[in-house]
Amino acid sequence: MKQKTILPGQTIGILGGGQLGRMMAISAKQMGYRIAVLDPVDDCPCAQVADVAIVADYDDPEGAKKMAACADVVTYEFENVAVQTVDYLQEHSYLPQGGHLLEITKDRLNEKAAIREAGLPVVPYMPVRTQDELKAAIDEIGFPSVLKTTQGGYDGKGQYVLNSEEDLQEALPYVGKTPFELEKWLPFEKEISVIVVRSTAGETSVFPVAENIHRHNILHHTLVPARISESLRIEATEHALHLAEALELVGTLAVEMFVGTDGKVYVNETAPRPHNSGHFSINACETSQFEQHIRAICGLPLSSTQLLKPVIMINILGEHVQPVLDKIALLSEAHLHLYGKDEAKTGRKMGHLTILGETVQEAIERAEKLGIWKI
Ligand code: ADP
Ligand code: MG
Incomplete structure (x- = not known):
């Protein structure tokens, strides 16, 4: 496929209209792009900030056709896009990320085999x-x-x-x-993740290693810099870069890893898109994962991912929305991101807060002071 440069003013099509699509769209719109989103739900988070909303199922050929008619480049925000839609758009539009990574990452066995083939450790x-x-x-x-x-x-x-x-x-x-x-079951010290972005021109960039704390299997908060040794930081970063090359990544790949109690790093799973554990980058890095993703698929140069300040990112789930709104007067040190979802169901990702500090510990203390979370 011939690589193109997509310029501001042209239209980026996003398959999937959840919060990841919305945050991609917000970054893209800042740069002057137009957005078309395809999602089965009317008024989904991304549709609220898009220029064109195509309301269709992910496997609806009519939806794919409409997308091809209005988008100059197409990307996706989740890994379960229907194969026929991806195939159609590869043929009739410009989908620089291709379909191969979707094929690999949507199936854990394929994914683990690919990680092993790349020479990286898995449990x-x-x-x-x-x-x-x-x-x-x-x-x-x-x-x-x-x-x-x-x-x-x-x-x-x-x-x-x-x-x-x-x-x-x-x-x-x-x-x-x-x-x-x-x-x-791996006894682990920590869960960490690294987000790596590779452009259509083959330029690669990697975000600082994030430390992730899950509750009930849902990401609760992310701390950056991760509280790990320098050698583990280098190892994790190298794993992500190596995987990006091995998988011929175009776009964004999030690599979740365990630091085992044996002191080794294991790759757990990957996602071929911006990731919840990279949301800290919006407020804490020179360039966010969303802007970098847009740059990558549009053929623009990538930008610096340098961490400007230590940070905590805390997810706002359905049950946290009201407590956060009740404390809105206390949010002077917290950056509020809400995704425009109407139903605040328990466990549903509704938004996140980002709090910076001179150190991670200071950011944690600021978050605890709000009295909503015990970190
Ligand atoms: P998903 O995020 O797609 O639901 P994961 O494979 O990341 O699936 O598993 C969810 C969480 O369960 C992980 O973040 C980790 O906390 C825990 N977990 C998963 N697999 C293992 C394992 N083999 N050993 C220890 N903990 C695990
Ligand atoms: Mg996971």
Whole structure:
């Protein structure tokens, strides 16, 4: 595919209209681009800031056609875009990211195989597509372990933590019907992530390593710089850069990793798009992950990702919206981002707060002072 330079004034098409699409659009609009978004939901977060909203299912050929008719370049904000839509847009529009990374990252087994092929460490795992494979996997990997659906899981959905045979009961009815993988449970010190961006011209840039704290499997907060040694920081950054090259990345790749209690870094999973753990970059870096993504797909030069100040990013879930609004008078040190979603359901990602400090510890203390979160 011939690479193009997409200039401000031209239209960027985004497949998916959630918060990631919205924040891509906000960055792009600052630079003077126009935005078309395709999403099944009318008035979705991205549609609220877009020039054109195409309301269609992700596999609707008419929707894909409309997108091709108005976009000069197309990108996506999530990994489960329908294959036929991606194929159509590759042929009839300009989708510089291609479809290969979507194919790899939407299936955990494909993804793990690709990470291993790139020579990077992953925790031991085995495919579980049948009852026999489950038995073989338990024999080999044992307990504690975690059974994960290979497709469609996020925020811990589709996962069963297994401490003994008894814990299998819940998952057993699904084994053989839907493909799983069994992973060894890794005792870890920390969860970290690195976001890497590669442009259509092959220029690469990497964001500072983020330390991620999950609650109930949902990202609760991110701290940057991650509180890890310099050698681990270099190792994690090199893993992300290496994976970007090995996968011939165009666009953005988020690489989630574990720092094991054995002191080693393991790659957990990846996402071929901007990521929740990179939201800190909007307020804390010279260039945000969203602006860098737009630069990458439009063929512009990438910009500096330097961290300007230590930072905490805290997710605002459905249950936090009212407490945050109640404390709005106290938010002088916090940058508020809300995504324009109407229903504040428990656990739903509604927005985030970013708080800077002279040190990570100071940022944490400022966040705790709000009295909404115990960090
Ligand atoms: P997703 O984010 O797609 O739901 P993950 O594979 O990232 O799936 O798992 C969610 C969380 O569960 C991780 O962030 C981590 O806290 C925990 N987890 C997942 N796999 C393992 C593992 N093998 N060992 C220890 N913890 C794990
Ligand atoms: Mg994850």
